[in-house]
Amino acid sequence: MQKIINDPDLVVEEMVEGFVKAHSDLISPTDNERVLKYKHAPVKGKVGIVTGGGSGHKPAFSGYLGKNMVDAVAVGEIFSSPPAMMFYDAIKAADGGKGVAVLYGNYAGDNMNVKMAIEMLEDDGIEVKTVVANDDVPSAPKSEIEKRRGVAGEILMWKVGGAKAAMGASLDEVIAAAQKSIDNTRSIGVGLSPCTLPQVGHPNFEIEPGKMEMGIGHHGEPGTEVVDLAPASIIAEKMTQMVLDDLPFETGDDVVVLVSGLGATPYLEQYIYFNEVEKILSAKGLNIHKSYVGDYFTSLDMQGVTLTLLKLDDELKNCIDYECNSIALKQFSP
Amino acid sequence: MQKIINDPDLVVEEMVEGFVKAHSDLISPTDNERVLKYKHAPVKGKVGIVTGGGSGHKPAFSGYLGKNMVDAVAVGEIFSSPPAMMFYDAIKAADGGKGVAVLYGNYAGDNMNVKMAIEMLEDDGIEVKTVVANDDVPSAPKSEIEKRRGVAGEILMWKVGGAKAAMGASLDEVIAAAQKSIDNTRSIGVGLSPCTLPQVGHPNFEIEPGKMEMGIGHHGEPGTEVVDLAPASIIAEKMTQMVLDDLPFETGDDVVVLVSGLGATPYLEQYIYFNEVEKILSAKGLNIHKSYVGDYFTSLDMQGVTLTLLKLDDELKNCIDYECNSIALKQFSP
Amino acid sequence: MSGFSNDSGKKIVDNIIQVIQENRQYLSDIDGKIGDGDHGINMSKGFTLCQQELESNPGNMSHGFGVLSKILMTKIGGSMGPLYGMFFKALSKESEGEPEINEAVVRGMFNGAVNKLSVISPAKKGDKTLMDALLPALDALNNSLDGGDGLTIALKNMKKAAESGRDKTIGMQAKLGRSARLGERSIGVLDAGATSCALILGTFADTATDLIN
């Protein structure tokens, strides 16, 4: 296992330690060592934005802590939902008196732990509402859309929720905008190699050289098919089509495109892939309002990319364009 | 070769195409398809900042195009210096009437091509000066410091030069600040795997599992020693010590720390590594003024990290803290 | 004698911790086939933290299960934190204050555990989860005790039912958790949670039997 680590069982602890030191200009630790917050959180009179999930997805989740973005994050073990107590503490750390929006991804563990955290909060007098991201198209058929996993579309959900909250919206308005954002978001991933959990020391599954796995999940959950590795143009064609058909996206739509590497895919390849996606979208007459290309939501050292499309209306556009200053996503007002 | 590409011989063309489309809010193409510029370059009355080099280092070089950063970039083939004509065109694209600072890395090809570009410019009436980055400690002994390669320290050189130019400085002042920045910068890299040139299709060298190569270069240039892979704490200790001793950095110094992944190293590991570096610097009584951790200067799909330290004075501090808005480096005023 | 003291029952907690530690790799490997390969890691980490806390803060069986539950809920997360957290919380609560752990207490403990779990998990029999070890085990325990078998025999039946329930998960298609997304491809291998659950129930039964004899 070619990894720069110390004790494999302590990777999350040490990563969090390094992360807090590296970004002390933007984030602070809290009494719960696994809960990190935006330095100025809780922001008085602003709806708090909370998320969280298993580790191994850097810069998600804590890389999105910051101004007009996420206020507090619960940091789980590698690929494992944070315990209820962490979500509880994160919600408390984010509460500025106007309620807290917990915007997270649809995984069994996260669902249970957030649910329990909210129960634990019953006596604290904090109003909490949730949006559960389910943007990963291949993870379940449209007829069971509520079973779909949340993937990189979560970033746009946080961006929208964070901007809306910063604009002074109420908890219900923030929740409605974040929900609208995820309802208009569709994602799909492709894997070209497995990933290795540091504590396990070897990959948990195989993708043979010369093959790729379409629809792979953020933790290596198996996709819809394993096929021969194809040129970027064919990969992009397949993935873009699945995403376009599902919402569906239509000619004239304004969209955000987010291409994220899965951890071990060089930017070179990500831009070549994006180039192909852009050609397809342009040919279909979609307007790309904003593009993101980079390692935004990863799966340890997996090779591959995810594609995320968000269909915009005016409200979502304002939120996407809104200034923000988090670690992994910084935007000046256009 | 598990890569998301089309024709291996066209990776740079297609990458540039995708890059330009993805970041049209910040950059523009020029008449030379291999020269990219900041959208608002040339900025009238501002010293132009130019760099360039071989491809495969994304986000370097073109990821640093932007406001108060680099004005124009010459984009070479993978790991191959751009031809003289590209540097020539980049310099012309950056010229706002106040001269152009070409801030690049110390490689034979770049040296020759920049030299020839400047000769070609003789009749154009543009004042051009250069700073050649040589921050890579293990690439040559201190007695032959002028032979050292330029690596991730170049980013800080661009940051300083870009900020200085934005503040209204003259060409000589920009050059002096950039030179001071690189003179006070020291870097070192470690490789845990080779990288694969897409056109070659297999790695050009081997790093056996269980081994690591200390002092490896940004193109896989062999390092100073191949040793058993060690815990992050030991790797950090070795590298930090070499960098500290060389300048030398001393107790009380204010420093910038930049840890960059080499392309296939997850952020998880980069933060664990940074955590160890920070402990050593703190123990030595250095003050970390600012930290950067992420894929800032990569080598295709190599596994490994580079460590860069910059010793600050007040002028450099102001430049490092200065607002900038490039693709890969965005900073709000503190 | 048909029971054991709550104090001596701490041995049950110790042995459960030990069996999970010993099966760390095995449980992860099973989880790796149709999940994300961390079940053994998660479980072992939580149970080891509990072991450490119990060293400085020892107590009887109810206390041990209480500590385990608290640690799973505050430190472990995943699916297992809340699920086993609730499970051990019930084992603790239902035996708390009982100096003697007899038939009635044991029955209350496991019936309580299943009730607690049902509150947070929608898992039914056949969904390929730990419930597929737990539910048949509880039925066997209840039936055996109803039939007048006595605690040691009932525990033996509980263990046997948990293990055969675990083995039946091989033929099942996962309906919940990460593996559910695999559809038919989840058939053919053990469920990790059912495997750890059978280990826990089996260790409970064996150790309690030793304590009774």
Next chain:
Amino acid sequence: MSGFSNDSGKKIVDNIIQVIQENRQYLSDIDGKIGDGDHGINMSKGFTLCQQELESNPGNMSHGFGVLSKILMTKIGGSMGPLYGMFFKALSKESEGEPEINEAVVRGMFNGAVNKLSVISPAKKGDKTLMDALLPALDALNNSLDGGDGLTIALKNMKKAAESGRDKTIGMQAKLGRSARLGERSIGVLDAGATSCALILGTFADTATDLIN
């Protein structure tokens, strides 16, 4: 006859392009041992672009070398763009306007090439660069012509000297370019630039000889 026409000499350009294309992988493999493994790729790309341009814009030998030079300098970069760019620029300039390529012209071409290269590269004999094929080749050409050997024999000697110069780079330690940083570890393998240079000089010699005969 002791020369060939500039027009027929276009065959030399064609053959040089072909030999570089054929050795794309070989040159990259050599470069991969102590460099970054792209020498064949860079060279082949430039020479192929030249081939394409010459298809739509054909001409004599001087024209061909001129196009090659321009493309290397504007499109190829690396170290090879400027180095071979200068090299072929001299081959073009020194033969331009000469209908007949005879002893004197060939002598002028290669002496000019070395002079041009020296302007931009500090490489000396023994530094393990293309100069280690080129400099002995030039010496052999000059000596042979001085000794009255005639052009075909002189070209044969030039080729032989280039190849033995190339082979001697195996024992050299690189002093310039990427491999220089390897120190003693650069000893033991061929230099990529010297290898391509020997191919180019050899192809020049062979083709010119065919044209003369």
